[in-house]
Amino acid sequence: MPGNRSTNGYGAVRIFNTMSRKTETLKTLKEGLVKIYCCGPTVYESPHIGNMRTYVWQDIFRRTLELNGYEVLHVRNITDVGHLKSDADTGEDKLQESANRRHSTAWDIARMYTEEFFDYSRMLNIRDPSVSPRATDHINEMLALIKKLDDNGYIYEIRNDGIYYDTSKFKEYGKLTGMNFAQLNNYLIGGARVELSKDKRNITDFALWKFSPVDEKRDMEWDSEYGIGFPGWHIECSAMSMKYLGETIDIHCGGVDHIYIHHPNEIAQSEGATGKKFVNYWMHGEFILVENKKMSKSKGSFYTVADILKKGFGWREIRYLLFSAHYRSQLNFTFRGLESAKASISRMHDIMRRLNGINEPDDNAELKKLRAFVNSHKNEFLKYMNNDIMVPEALRVVFDLISYINKQIEEGRIGKTGSEEAIGAMLFFDSVLGLNLAELMEEDEAPQEVIELLDKRDIARAKRDYALADEIRNTILDKYGFIVEDSKDGQHLKKASR
Ligand SMILES: [Zn+2]
CATH class of the missing domain: 1.10.730.10 (Isoleucyl-tRNA Synthetase; Domain 1)
Structure with missing residues (x-):
C-alpha cells in the first residue's frame, strides 16, 4: 500500500489536537487499533446539513484510518435524554419539549428521530459506527459514574434542582479551552454563553443529575439514590465512552461548539472519576454557512x-x-x-x-x-x-x-x-x-428512466412515503428488469435474472 509508513507499519496519520493546538502524529494506545468517540446527535428533530457535515468528515477520517491499515473502534452515541435547551442546565429537555409540541411522548420522539438520523446518514453513505449506544440504555452506568464523583468529593446538591459538579475542585478544569479556571469563568460570564444561576457555586458547574419536578411525571425519569430524575447531557458521553472504549481513548471528535462547555465537562467527569487521562487527541470540526x-x-x-x-x-x-x-x-x-x-x-x-x-x-x-x-x-x-x-x-x-x-x-x-x-x-x-x-x-447499464426513478424513490423515502417507494421499486423490476436493494449505504441496482 502506498503512503508514508510510520515505524510500526501503519500510515503516519497527523491530527490537529485542540488540546495542544498543534498538529501531532497519531500514536495509538494499542498498536493497530484506534479508539474514537464522537458526540452523536440529539434526536429531537430532523438533522440539518450542518449536523451531517460533522458526521461526514468523521466518516472520511475513519475511512482514512482504515485505508492506513488501522482497525477502528468507533463509538457515536445517541442523546435521547438530558440535553437541555440552555447550556446552563436550565430549561426543558429538548426531547420532552419536542414531544410536548408534537403531542407525543419523549420515547416516541426519540425512536422516530433516531430512525430518521440513521436513514439520512446511511443515505449519505456515512458508515454506521461500531457501536451506537443510546443514553437511555446507560442510566446505570451514568449513576455509577456520579457515585464515583460523589466518593471523590466533586458533587453537591441544589435543592429541587439536581446534583451538580463543582468545577472549582477539578484542578485542570477548562484546559481544553487554553484558559485557566478564572479566565474561563470570566469568558463565560462576559460572553453570556452561560447564564448565572444563583445556586451554582461557579458559572462552569453543570448538572450531573436533574430532579424531576415534584408535581410532574416526566416521560423519561429514573429512580436513583439521589432522587427521581434524569441524567445531564455531559455525563452521558463520559459513561458511554468509558463503557465501550475504556478509561482512556485515542481520539474524541465533535463540533467546535463543544470546546468551551461540553468537552471540558466530559474531561472533568471522566478524569475526576478515574484519575486517568481521558483523551489523547481532540478533534473539532467547524460550522456550516448557508449562502454565506x-x-x-x-x-x-x-x-x-x-x-x-x-x-x-x-x-x-x-x-x-x-x-x-x-x-x-x-x-x-x-x-x-x-x-x-x-x-x-x-x-x-x-x-x-x-x-x-x-x-x-x-x-x-x-x-x-x-x-x-x-x-x-x-x-x-x-x-x-x-x-x-x-x-x-x-x-x-x-x-x-x-x-x-x-x-x-x-x-x-x-x-x-x-x-x-x-x-x-x-x-x-x-x-x-x-x-x-x-x-x-x-x-x-441501467436505462436513464431507471436512474430517474431511483432518484424519485430516494425522495419518497426521505419523505417517509414508503408506499410510493415500494411502488417505484416494483415498476423498476417489472418494467426494466432491475432489482432495487436497500442497504446501509442507500439503494443498489442489480440485474434480475430471468
Ligand atoms: Zn459528548
Missing part, C-alpha cells in the same frame, strides 16, 4: 437532507459538498456549490466509463509511464488525507490524474491493463471519499 450566512430557521436557510433532495440533488452531491472544505474551516453550503459538486462527480464518473470501454492491448512503455503516474498520485492523495484530512488538496490530486488520463485516452496511449489500474486508483480514492463510484458504473 449563519443557518437560520427564521431566515429560511435551514436545510435538512430531505430539503436538498427535494430540490433535485442526489446524495452524492450533498456528501461531496459537505466534505469538500477542510473540516476545520467553515463550509459555505450553496446551491452553486451543489451544482459544481455534481459536475465534479460527473467528471469522476465519465473517466471511469471511458476507461471501462478500453479493450486494446497495452504498450509496455506507455503502461510503465502510466503506472508510475497513477502510483505517485495515489501516494500523494494519501499523504494529504493523512495530514489532518486535507481534502481540498487530495481532490486536486484526483482531478490532476483525471486530466492526465483523459489526455492519454485521447492520444490512444492506454490499453486494457492500464485502464484497469487507473480504475483501481479511482476506487482507491473512493474508498475514502465514499461516493460509491463502482455502483455508478453498474448503474451505467
Whole structure:
C-alpha cells in the first residue's frame, strides 16, 4: 500500500489536537487499533446539513484510518435524554419539549428521530459506527459514574434542582479551552454563553443529575439514590465512552461548539472519576454557512437532507459538498456549490466509463509511464488525507490524474491493463471519499428512466412515503428488469435474472 509508513507499519496519520493546538502524529494506545468517540446527535428533530457535515468528515477520517491499515473502534452515541435547551442546565429537555409540541411522548420522539438520523446518514453513505449506544440504555452506568464523583468529593446538591459538579475542585478544569479556571469563568460570564444561576457555586458547574419536578411525571425519569430524575447531557458521553472504549481513548471528535462547555465537562467527569487521562487527541470540526450566512430557521436557510433532495440533488452531491472544505474551516453550503459538486462527480464518473470501454492491448512503455503516474498520485492523495484530512488538496490530486488520463485516452496511449489500474486508483480514492463510484458504473447499464426513478424513490423515502417507494421499486423490476436493494449505504441496482 502506498503512503508514508510510520515505524510500526501503519500510515503516519497527523491530527490537529485542540488540546495542544498543534498538529501531532497519531500514536495509538494499542498498536493497530484506534479508539474514537464522537458526540452523536440529539434526536429531537430532523438533522440539518450542518449536523451531517460533522458526521461526514468523521466518516472520511475513519475511512482514512482504515485505508492506513488501522482497525477502528468507533463509538457515536445517541442523546435521547438530558440535553437541555440552555447550556446552563436550565430549561426543558429538548426531547420532552419536542414531544410536548408534537403531542407525543419523549420515547416516541426519540425512536422516530433516531430512525430518521440513521436513514439520512446511511443515505449519505456515512458508515454506521461500531457501536451506537443510546443514553437511555446507560442510566446505570451514568449513576455509577456520579457515585464515583460523589466518593471523590466533586458533587453537591441544589435543592429541587439536581446534583451538580463543582468545577472549582477539578484542578485542570477548562484546559481544553487554553484558559485557566478564572479566565474561563470570566469568558463565560462576559460572553453570556452561560447564564448565572444563583445556586451554582461557579458559572462552569453543570448538572450531573436533574430532579424531576415534584408535581410532574416526566416521560423519561429514573429512580436513583439521589432522587427521581434524569441524567445531564455531559455525563452521558463520559459513561458511554468509558463503557465501550475504556478509561482512556485515542481520539474524541465533535463540533467546535463543544470546546468551551461540553468537552471540558466530559474531561472533568471522566478524569475526576478515574484519575486517568481521558483523551489523547481532540478533534473539532467547524460550522456550516448557508449562502454565506449563519443557518437560520427564521431566515429560511435551514436545510435538512430531505430539503436538498427535494430540490433535485442526489446524495452524492450533498456528501461531496459537505466534505469538500477542510473540516476545520467553515463550509459555505450553496446551491452553486451543489451544482459544481455534481459536475465534479460527473467528471469522476465519465473517466471511469471511458476507461471501462478500453479493450486494446497495452504498450509496455506507455503502461510503465502510466503506472508510475497513477502510483505517485495515489501516494500523494494519501499523504494529504493523512495530514489532518486535507481534502481540498487530495481532490486536486484526483482531478490532476483525471486530466492526465483523459489526455492519454485521447492520444490512444492506454490499453486494457492500464485502464484497469487507473480504475483501481479511482476506487482507491473512493474508498475514502465514499461516493460509491463502482455502483455508478453498474448503474451505467441501467436505462436513464431507471436512474430517474431511483432518484424519485430516494425522495419518497426521505419523505417517509414508503408506499410510493415500494411502488417505484416494483415498476423498476417489472418494467426494466432491475432489482432495487436497500442497504446501509442507500439503494443498489442489480440485474434480475430471468
Ligand atoms: Zn459528548
